Amino acid sequence: MKILVPVKRVVDHNVKVRVKSDQSDVDIADVKMSMNPFDEIAMEEAIRLKEKGIATEIIALSCGTAASQDTLRTALAMGADRGILVQTDTPLQPLAVAKLIKTVVDKEAPQLVLMGKQAIDDDANQTGQMTAALLEWPQATFASEITITEGHAEVTREVDGGLETLKLTLPAVVTADLRLNEPRFITLPNIMRAKKKPLDTTTPEELSVDVSPRLRILKVTEPPV
Amino acid sequence: MATLIIAEHDNNHLNAATLHALTAAKQLGSEIDILVAGQAAQTVAQQAAALPDVRRVKLAEDAAFAEALAENVAAQVLSLADEYEHIVFAATSSGKNIAPRVAAKLDVAQVSDVVAIESSDTFTHPIYAGNALATVQTQDAKKVLTIRTTAFESANAEGGSAEIVTLTPQAGFTTVQFVKRELDQSDRPDLAAASVVIAGGRGLGSAENFKLLEPLADKLGAAIGASRAAVDAGYAPNDWQVGQTGKIVAPQLYMAFGVSGAIQHLAGMKDSKVIVAVNKDPDAAIFSVADYGLVADVFDVLPELTQAL
Numbered sequence: 001m002k003i004l005v006p007v008k009r010v011v012d013h014n015v016k017v018r019v020k021s022d023q024s025d026v027d028i029a030d031v032k033m034s035m036n037p038f039d040e041i042a043m044e045e046a047i048r049l050k051e052k053g054i055a056t057e058i059i060a061l062s063c064g065t066a067a068s069q070d071t072l073r074t075a076l077a078m079g080a081d082r083g084i085l086v087q088t089d090t091p092l093q094p095l096a097v098a099k100l101i102k103t104v105v106d107k108e109a110p111q112l113v114l115m116g117k118q119a120i121d122d123d124a125n126q127t128g129q130m131t132a133a134l135l136e137w138p139q140a141t142f143a144s145e146i147t148i149t150e151g152h153a154e155v156t157r158e159v160d161g162g163l164e165t166l167k168l169t170l171p172a173v174v175t176a177d178l179r180l181n182e183p184r185f186i187t188l189p190n191i192m193r194a195k196k197k198p199l200d201t202t203t204p205e206e207l208s209v210d211v212s213p214r215l216r217i218l219k220v221t222e223p224p225v
Numbered sequence: 226m227a228t229l230i231i232a233e234h235d236n237n238h239l240n241a242a243t244l245h246a247l248t249a250a251k252q253l254g255s256e257i258d259i260l261v262a263g264q265a266a267q268t269v270a271q272q273a274a275a276l277p278d279v280r281r282v283k284l285a286e287d288a289a290f291a292e293a294l295a296e297n298v299a300a301q302v303l304s305l306a307d308e309y310e311h312i313v314f315a316a317t318s319s320g321k322n323i324a325p326r327v328a329a330k331l332d333v334a335q336v337s338d339v340v341a342i343e344s345s346d347t348f349t350h351p352i353y354a355g356n357a358l359a360t361v362q363t364q365d366a367k368k369v370l371t372i373r374t375t376a377f378e379s380a381n382a383e384g385g386s387a388e389i390v391t392l393t394p395q396a397g398f399t400t401v402q403f404v405k406r407e408l409d410q411s412d413r414p415d416l417a418a419a420s421v422v423i424a425g426g427r428g429l430g431s432a433e434n435f436k437l438l439e440p441l442a443d444k445l446g447a448a449i450g451a452s453r454a455a456v457d458a459g460y461a462p463n464d465w466q467v468g469q470t471g472k473i474v475a476p477q478l479y480m481a482f483g484v485s486g487a488i489q490h491l492a493g494m495k496d497s498k499v500i501v502a503v504n505k506d507p508d509a510a511i512f513s514v515a516d517y518g519l520v521a522d523v524f525d526v527l528p529e530l531t532q533a534l
Contacts, residue, residue, distance in 0.1 A: 016488055017353045026357050095326070095334055121353055123469065124337045129295065129325035137400035138296055141322050154404065158463055159318040160417070162408035169400035178453070178470060179463055214334035215361040218347065223358050
């Protein structure tokens with residue numbers, strides 16, 4: 001089974017961002033960037049499925065500027081087999097990313113798209129659900145446990161008030177919650193090995209996806225104290 | 226064009242989150258309908274019809290809606306979407322699950338966790354764990370929103386008499402099945418809606434010690450919350466987690482015991498009216514948002530405070 005894991009390069013979770021004085025956006029120049037923590041969890045889960053012999057190949061996908069290559073290299077060092085970068089300087093919103101993921105899914109035909117439940121920068125919590133909708137696939141969001149059986153995924157979800165379990169017919173989209181697992185640390189030999197793994201670059205234009213933003217940011221302000 | 230609110234319920238009771246969504250929807254300035262998709266959900270439809278300022282309640286009953294699976298509820302919403310400019314969900318685990326599916330099929334952006342409505346196309350929502358507020362204008366004709374319930378007062382539960390319209394249920398999605406649900410049994414108030422929240426962090430040291438919060442919570446009629454550290458350490462169940470990725474609360478009184486106050490925790494509680502923090506570490510970040518702080522050992526303070534009440 002092939003698994004696609006979309007990963008996002010975001011401001012590191014320990015950084016407290018500041019709003020720019022002209023209120024145009026937050027100031028993330030010269031700020032430490034990392035892989036979105038929920039995506040690390042999704043990647044870890046994919047690797048565990050491969051270690052159990054369930055997954056055969058893990059493809060890491062990132063959409064964003066050329067700098068997102070770092071994030072893909074991290075994914076490769078964790079254990080992904082190859083990477084795909086959809087490179088663009090246009091700021092990407094969840095719907096655009098979901099469309100990009102869909103085109104990659106159409107081409108690669110994974111049985112499972114495993115991704116984080118939300119990115120800690122825009123806090124949108126939309127892309128997984130949107131991807132599932134565009135693909136007409138079932139979804140299991142906020143997963144804290146995933147069991148793959150022949151043709152199905154049984155997923156325990158964290159919901160308000162407790163847990164719920166769904167059984168999805170594959171292919172499906174699953175989004176990872178914090179409790180799914182504890183992501184591994186990457187080792188130096190694996191970082192070196194990751195440099196040799198294949199990383200293909202494409203663009204939204206090549207994939208014929210319109211990624212222009214639908215939401216216009218009018219202003220970004222500090223929250224009231 | 227009108228506004229459609231997707232009711233959240235358990236087939237018997239309308240969830241309080243829907244009342245907050247109604248207050249937000251009123252600010253959009255058009256007529257409001259409520260969709261109740263459920264199984265044998267007549268009583269929910271009646272509760273929705275009793276809400277003030279609601280024009281119609283649209284009731285779709287089918288076994289496929291019993292567990293509010295996103296695939297099925299989204300299909301029902303989409304069948305109605307032509308009639309509405311705004312489609313509003315509460316930003317609960319259920320609303321967050323369903324809304325983006327609707328937005329993607331309509332090919333429109335979604336605004337998550339709206340905390341203020343500036344106009345019918347302009348909304349404010351927090352980003353970066355609440356460290357910034359973004360005001361965005363949508364370029365799409367239809368707007369799909371999830372509403373942060375703590376940012377809007379609850380509407381009255383009574384006073385209206387909307388007409389109930391029965392809909393043809395949309396066909397069920399067959400590639401997903403509900404297996405089971407395990408809800409935490411608790412007599413305490415719902416964390417997201419409680420007026421007093423007592424929260425514990427890693428400073429409590431063990432699941433046993435976490436129980437020390439209970440007598441105080443009992444006296445104050447409070448819900449118990451937890452930091453991620455406490456949840457990860459197994460001191461408290463997952464759905465007690467308050468923060469960026471857990472529950473967002475804004476009670477009248479939030480008391481934090483042994484919580485350091487990481488950015489991600491503050492994102493979930495800093496809109497509380499009064500924040501009280503007890504921590505041994507005078508430099509703990511929680512004191513930066515606390516109205517009243519006490520630098521002391523929680524194990525000394527908890528029994529004393531409980532005694533004094």
